[in-house]
Amino acid sequence: MNQDLRKIIHVDMDAFYASVEQLDHPEWRDKPLVVGGNAERGVIAAASYEARKYGVRSAMSSILAAKKCPNLIFAKARFDRYKEISLEIREIFYEFTDLVEPLSLDEAFLDVTENKKGFKSAIYIARKIREDIKERTGLNASAGVSYNKFLAKTASDLNKPNGQAVILPEHAEEFLERLPIEKFFGIGKVTAEKMHSFGIHSGADLKQFSLQFLTSKFGKSGLHYFNIVRGVHLSEVQPNRIRKSVSAENTFAKDIFESEEINKAMSKILDELIRRLKKSGINGRTISIKIKYSDYTIQTRSRTIDQYPDFQTLRNISFDLLNQEPLKMPVRLLGAGVSNLNLTEERIHFGKQLDLPFRGNKEDK
Incomplete structure (x- = not known):
């Protein structure tokens, strides 16, 4: 085992969206709750642990979730609120290290090999971060600690929740x-x-297969599988993740089909997209729209232009894409977005890993 090891923590908030709703609505605490959809339509975005006891999960249809749990509470998603708390949690991370790689609003990798507090124990740092999150936000977090990202991510799921x-x-x-x-x-x-079709059911099974076999069956991912089962994962914590697109979309309470309704709905979505672009200072040369029909089929249309568009051009192209051919059936979701963004990729490279004891000395906290 290579002794040049890093100390990586993966922090994962427990049922984040649902927990925020229960935090802000005391009457919903300790009750089965989901975020997104309603008893008649939609898809679950998040489920509380109380709801999960009934078999309710994220990405499940609302109708099925309501059948599994007749007393299920449906909460409307409030992403501005989730983002607000996420930023507060992120500030806690930065008190310990600048090497923070957010994966989403509710999870992140931290490299604490060298940290601002001078603690040598990554285990202690993970516990302290979770305590700080609880004290400042009232929410529970789980954490995994290891010497690479793959193992830290795996560890964070072992003792959930809290x-x-x-x-x-x-x-x-x-x-x-x-x-x-x-x-x-x-x-x-x-x-x-x-x-499973090759008889691989565990890490021990996977370890029996050669690199040549794995790459022949799984392509480039074969090398990844060959390495991770041996505890090898060289990806570093990347504090500057590059955003690839900005978008906005809306799922309608009832399917819409009339041209006037469709155009009005798209106009509101573009208002929100433009608001997000203005707030972030981002623009993109590829403009796309997304249409999900009543039968759940999805159609996307896009156009790439030579220059970054002004907002009126963005609107014009979006409506051109929307109306370039007749809609084939009622619509349940519309979306619009831009990619090929005006961002430059900035990566921080860390060179050779440091030769530091993984757990720290016994006297370390």
């Missing part, structure tokens, strides 16, 4: 050999089923 786990370097390979293949971060349902 817990943490560590995978030490000397235990990593043994742990991975016992881990069911479905629990490997980045291996989804389809890939897991394909692995």
Whole structure:
């Protein structure tokens, strides 16, 4: 095992959107709650742990969720509020290190190999961050600690909710050999089923296959699978993640089809998209629209232009795309966005990993 190890923490908020709603609405605490949709239509964005006991999960249809849990509370999503709390949590991260890689509003990687507090124990830092989050926001977070991002992410799921786990370097390979293949971060349902067809059900099974076999069956991902089951994952914490697009969309309470309704709805979506572009100072040369029909099929249309458009041009092109051909059936969702953004990629590279003890000395906190 290479001794030049980093100290990586993955912090993951517990049922973040649902927990924020329960925090702001005391009457909803300890009750099954979901964010998004209603009892008649829509898709669940997040589910409280009380709702999960009934088998309710994110991405589930609202109708099915209501059937599984007749007393389910449906809360409207408030992303401005979630972002507000997310930024507050992020400020806590920055008190310990500048090497923070947000993955979404509710999770992030932190590299605390060298940190602002001078603590040598990554385990202690993870616990202190979780305590600070609880004290300042009232919300629970879970954390995983290890020497690379893959293992830290895997560890953060082990003792949820409101817990943490560590995978030490000397235990990593043994742990991975016992881990069911479905629990490997980045291996989804389809890939897991394909692995099952080859007799791969655990890390130990995966470890029996050669690099040549894995790349022949899984392409470039084969090398990744070959490495991670051996505890090797070289991706560094990237504090400057590059945004690839800005978009806005709306799912309608009832399907719409009349041209006047469609155009009015798109106009409101473009108002929101332009507001986000103004706030962020971002613009993009590729303009796209998204249409989800009543049968859940999705159609996208896009156009790339030579210069960054002004907002009126953005509107004109969006409506051209919308009206370039007749809609084939009623619409349940419309969206608009821009990509090919006017951003420059700035990455921080860290060179050789530092030779530091992973857990710190016994006297360290």
